[in-house]
Amino acid sequence: MRKYMDNKKEELKFENSMSNSTFSDEIQGNSFAPFFDMPTCDQQGGGGGDQKGFMDLLGIPDEYTQSLLDWFPTPSSTTTATTTTTTTTTTTTMPPQQQPQEQPLPESSEVLNTPATPNSSSISSSSNEAANGEQIKAGHEEDQDQEKTKKQLKPKKKNQKRQREPRFAFMTKSEVDHLDDGYRWRKYGQKAVKNSPYPRSYYRCTTTGCGVKKRVERSSDDPSIVVTTYEGQHTHPSPVTPRGSIGIMPEATAAGFGAMTSSFVIPQPQYQQQHHHHHHLQQHPYMYSSQLPLNISTSTTNLNSSSFPSFIQERRFGTSSSASLLRDHGLLQDIVPSQMIRKEPKEEYNG
DNA sequence: CGGCTTTGACCTGCGC
């Protein structure tokens, strides 16, 4: 179906890696664990990885780590994963759990460099851009000064520093850029990335009211790696797999780990088996973003109990609606663990 | 015909 994916594939046929993109820079700068050689989509398997290390980075207590490890069985033992120990110190500060779109995220959530400015106020209601999509802005009309020749662009927001939803990214080894995570996305833009031969694509969740966005770009450093960055929290269950949440995940929760959970689901062994022979498709999601999923936030302390579990709960993979699973490529199964990496403020736009 | 991608223009933040 999605022919566009195919196109993508075409257009992005692997080439030699080149210089580095911003992303790569960030990543490299923080040295992340090497990727496993996942046989891209057709062969599943994947790699194990240093989940433990990952958990550590997340500040997840062993108990959870343990369970997570269960969720992340290491299929092929292996690999390279030498785990770099580079830790991302900064990762700890997370925004307090919040209702999706209820309150503006302090910029700090993004990283820590930017002092959580007091100006946070500006962002009108949080619902601003992330939540309702950018539609809201349409309302204003104050600045007409802009000639807006061809398109009438929305009035610009005043001096409010654009606030962003927390984001986290995953690096996936895949031939396709747009990984099917069970949600429906509409591409709304594509831009060339500086120092990278690969473009960055921008997607928005098509569900009305859900302002989750994601950016997808291929690492120029390793063309086989796709970096998917989620921003925002889904306010709804996956359309593709109604049962995806198997009821375990209340909306709030879903929203919480939001982008991540919803988008990246830890496979549930049982489920997988039940439905597919694809049970070997275990993924190892990895985030390297400075900001952890909302739920995990705030303090390493509560991070765990309430948040993490929920994280593991929603397993979309292996659900019956494996529409996604059945696809040949671009599955999150290809997600490869790496380490969380702090994004450089510089590179990262904070809004 | 609806849903989605494509794509150039426009907006915005930031560093110089």
Place this chain on the structure above:
DNA sequence: GCGCAGGTCAAAGCCG
């Protein structure tokens, strides 16, 4: 203030 780069808009076009 200028220019750059990232992010977004929306018309046009494609496709099932």
